[in-house]
Amino acid sequence: MKRTVSRLLLAVALGASMLTPVLAQQFTVMGHRVHQLAATGTAETAKGGDVTEEWRKQHGDINWMVGGHGEIYDRLLREAAMPKSAISVGILLGRAGYPEFFENLEPLNDYQAKDPITNFGDISQGMIDGMTYDGRLYAIPMRQATSSLIYNEALLKEAGIDAPPATFAEMVELAKKLSHKDANGNDVNGLTFMFSSDPLHPLNIIFGFGKQLIESDYTLNADTPEVLNGLKALKDLYDSGGVSKNILASTLDTMIADLQAGRAVMAIDVPGRLGVLNDPKMSAYAGSFKSVPLPVNPNGVSPTQTEVWYMVIPKNAPDKDLAWSLIKTLSEPEATIRMALNSNGAVRVSAYQDPRVIEAVATAAVQAETVPMAKLAIPGLRNGERVSEVITTQIGAMLLGKFTPEQVVENFKKELTPLLPAKP
């Protein structure tokens, strides 16, 4: 009896562990699902085909592990503590670009010298700079997501307006004017954006009044009239119903749902969003959404912000030469164009001049205009997430009436300064 039981237990445990065949380690890329779709062209709307096909014929299959930026960042760091990483190429956001994180990555200058990516200078210099530290380049840009003004043309027309606003201040006024209740008793707000998890969009509104809160060289502009004007505009939008009273809890998903259902008319968002907004299965206003560069700020500049996804090789990656060859394959000019045809935000502006892209990507012209001038919302920072938390909390408190815009400026100075690197 005793032996039967222990045998049974042993058999179950062994049997279970045997179920996992021991395979030769596969070449693993960890990124977001959009990167997989862009590279492999498997989405229904993809017109660029499988960019990795040749590479896979030569080097074998790719195991795509997908997750959000947080999961990728977390996993890369966990793997960094191991003798050998399970991940050969990681794809993550530029916000991870700070010196302590670079310690876990392989510098790529030598690879680029030995086996260069064609026409490397065509890739936006600003994007390259964000990932260069001490003269060493740690990451190659793969995808950008650049903000624009998205608007529901049908709802604008309904309100008697023919064209999107020309200046940022006009946009704020228009948002207030467009707000009303619809026939079903739903609040319709002039403008919507994400708030709850990320201060990206509130920062974009501040930028719309002339200056970024934090510039790429870590200058804190809290104490400028431009930032104060931006904060006042946010408060004004909230109090007057230009944005929803629930904006503090607004996520990417509720923002999209509000637009699709016609509960919001305009949004600060990436042009790539038009896909889900104009899909008849998902949207009550399919075909009615348009994207234009964000209206200009008082300096006559469109306050465009961007987020960039980069490809990196972990320092302890199993096969770094192979990893570089995949990065190179995905970074060639033709690959950039094909990935743009697979709905990727291209990192070479030249891709938006390609006739295939102009034909297939409705927002090619907008992106060609906005991508070169786009700024990072917050530059890569060791304390980036803490900075985000401070900004979200302070602006939230202002909207709820706990702090005045002037107090928020003071709090920004007090709380953000210690989180930013000292200026050289």
Add this chain to the structure above:
Amino acid sequence: MSKLLLKILSFAAIAMIFVWSLVPVLFIVINSFRFPRDILIYPPPINTNFSFDNYFDLVKNYPTFFGYMGNSAIIAISATVIGVIVSACAGYVYSRFPGRFTSISGFYLIAVRLLPGLVISIPLFPLVGYLGLMDTHAILILLYVTFWVSVNTFVMKAFIDQIPKELDEAALIDGASSLQVLFKIILPLSAQGMVAAAVFVFVASWNDYVSALIFTTQMAKTTPPVLGEIMDSVVGTNFGVLFAGATAQLLPVLIVVIVLQRWIVAGLTAGSVKG
């Protein structure tokens, strides 16, 4: 009169239980048959086109979802079987053989469970790598068993405590071994405890996201990380597909629950032997 009142009250209570438990689930299930544009709106549309489109989209866009369900099943069933057996063995000892070692180790078993799993996962990652168990079914099974041994050992102990000692003492005097007593007398009489323990391990393993995400790369991946994938932080979530996935994920749990609950009734008849 009071009988009628009781009937009405019990009817009302049953209705409330159904509403409380099922309304949010119905929200998910019904919307899994609607076009995404009809989900996050008010008022909820009355005559929309109900279709299986979301399920087709799930299969088409996330082909790994149903593929990984096999892994989920292997892992959840193994964890449940192993988890219930080891907890029953330990629960038996804790119930029947009190002593200094059992009382100290019993406290230890609860104490180790007090630290949140979130921080435990920090050192667990290199440990699992060192053991060579990364991306195996075995590691997820072992972890799910471990996460529930504390609860389930004490669940089993509590239910074994209810069985009159005379029953197994008599058997021991008749020359039966501890193991025979455990498997022939104790376990059949503590079926309710085993059902509870089994439900806990099965549901937790079936739906676990965090460990499945951290400790697998490909071979041992289960379905919850795919649900996580659908909740997309870049292009936005397709709620039709997400709810279709959640509904598909719920069905096996319902089957297991319906099968297991029969045992609670079986345990009821066995229980009448007691006392």
Add this chain to the structure above:
Amino acid sequence: MRAIHFLLLSPVLGLATIFLAGPALYVLWLSLTVSNYGMNAQFVGLQNYVTVLQDPGFWTAVVNTLIIVNVVVYVELILALGISLVVQRQSGLMRVLLFSAILVPYGISDVVGVMAWRFMSDPNFGILARGLASIGIDFNWTINPTLALILVTIISVWHHLPFTFVLVFAALVSVPKDMVEAAEVDGAGPFQRFWYIIFPFIVPAVLLAMLFRYVFGLRLFTEVWLLTNGGPMGMTEVLGTYLYKNAFRFGDFGAASATGWMMVVITLLLASPYLVKMYKGTFRDV
């Protein structure tokens, strides 16, 4: 205790030691260091504990968590008892249906379950919030931290009631019928039967449910994370989200580990009455 008894205990104790106790001690060491993912750890003594204890955000999280967990544990217990008594009176198909229905929230992936609640309660388009609004109740949890915490509590009870229910119900059906019938013959009313016969019988299961609901309830995370992210103004932060932010958003493993160990202490304090009671009941023969 004979060898066979140690053998029967060994899988449970072995697993708990390898995968829980060992890592827990490592986390204790981490809590005394400054580190990121356990790398380049530098010993700093109790500094992390001091930092966390001086952070007002931590105390907001402690207060919120304590309120929610106490409400959750007792509400769940009362509901589980009541529901178990109702289900026990049913038989056949109705009983299967009820039992399954009650367990359904447990079977839904927690993230999707919270999402469903979140959308049903959305002040813009949620049927619950709009329904309440139509009878004059403003349930805008997005700007009111108290309402947000109430919603968190409701969702938490909804999700975890099955745990308490399964334990209480299983204990209830294992109450020997003849004991109850004998009491009935002796003229005990329904209340007396419950209080003097049934309740003492299910006390161990009740204590068990409460103890572990305190342990798990203190880790409350998904509900808050998906509803409010701890906002507005950090007013809805709970210990689970506080720890998560420290560890995985801010990469401060020392502070996260220290928070984890303080949660151990809080749980011990909170659960000690139940632990002592259970312990006395359990090992009174010692």
